[in-house]
Amino acid sequence: MSESIQLYSFVSFDRGSRVRWLANELGLSIEEHRLDARAGEHRGAEYRKINPTGLVPAIVQDGVTQFDSAAICLHLAETHRGAQLALFEGEPGxxxxxxxxxxxxxxxxxxxxxxxxxxxxxxxxxxxxxxxxxxxxxxxxxxxxxxxxxxxxxxxxxxxxxxxxxxxxxxxxxxxxxxxxxxxxxxxxxxxxxxxxxxxxx
Ligand SMILES: N[C@@H](CCC(=O)N[C@@H](CS)C(=O)NCC(=O)O)C(=O)O
Missing domain, CATH: 1.20.1050.10 (Glutathione S-transferase Yfyf (Class Pi); Chain A, domain 2)
Structure with a gap:
């Protein structure tokens, strides 16, 4: 079984909410890591090990790190194909x-x-x-x-x-x-x- 998704974001309405929404659709659990944007925590060396672009969101799950909300959503949809939340290669459309x-x-x-x-x-x-x-x-x-x-x-x-x-x-x-x-x-x-x-x- 996969571990919870470690999600790095700032606030409820940033692009991290796309990942939260998809996780809810898929019934996956999330552990939140809220970064302090005003303090520039996302630009620090520690966070850049997770997301080299210094932006949010990023996730870590089962030792795999991924950044960019659209890439994360596509990857999660593809790895949970049974939920049919994308149109997959070979499908019409x-x-x-x-x-x-x-x-x-x-x-x-x-x-x-x-x-x-x-x-x-x-x-x-x-x-x-x-x-x-x-x-x-x-x-x-x-x-x-x-x-x-x-x-x-x-x-x-x-x-x-x-x-x-x-x-x-x-x-x-x-x-x-x-x-x-x-x-x-x-x-x-x-x-x-x-x-x-x-x-x-x-
Ligand atoms: N295409 C990226 C854009 C990431 C992005 O620009 N994130 C914003 C918050 S939603 C950010 O980290 N801004 C901080 C900054 O620009 O310093 C994605 O979808 O993840």
Whole structure:
């Protein structure tokens, strides 16, 4: 049997929450290691032995160390294949799954990060508004995708977990989904999953 996942993060809503959400979906246990971001603990030599990039999240499990939330989620989904939380090699829809996964991990993530900066870390309403305007075409894309669909791919997958986290952050940064009803309904479905309950409140 595998040991608990040792998870290194700062707070409940950083990218570590993607790993927490997936662990809940998979019924895996987590031991939390909260780093002190203000003290720069993540940049120290000790933590860099776990994550050479000096960022969170990172995990250690059964002697294996891994960093980058999207890589961790893909690896966990692949090593718990029975839970069917990815579309796997050889399955129809695999190519499309990868496209949406990278959209969530790169395109949407990169467009969401400036909102966090200008809302929380260096508050600047004008820059927040400009960043929100740059995000909107991506939300329109996702809204079109979600018309008549429950999840982004043929079943609930780690794509939805990454997107659910992104939508949660955007809402914290005052993004209004009213123009995008299919997206708003998708966000509500994501938040209603038992594995997501209380996830961002801790
Ligand atoms: N692509 C990486 C991004 C990691 C990342 O930027 N993490 C943020 C917190 S969510 C961080 O560690 N920031 C600290 C810093 O920039 O010093 C992932 O998904 O894990």
């Amino acid at each position: 695999r190519a499309e799954f990868l496209s949406w996964y990278f959209f969530a991990a790169s395109t949407l993530d990169a467009a969401t990060y400036p909102l966090m900066v200008y809302k929380m870390f260096q508050p600047d309403p004008a820059m927040l508004e400009a960043s929100t305007q740059r995000l909107m075409p991506h939300l329109a894309t996702l809204d079109r995708r979600m018309l008549g669909r429950e999840w982004v791919c043929a079943r609930f997958t780690i794509v939805d977990i990454l997107l659910g986290h992104g939508l949660e952050l955007q809402q914290r940064c005052d993004v209004n989904f009213a123009e995008y009803p299919a997206l708003a309904a998708y966000h509500a479905r994501l938040k209603a999953r038992p594995a997501a309950a209380g996830l961002f409140a801790r």
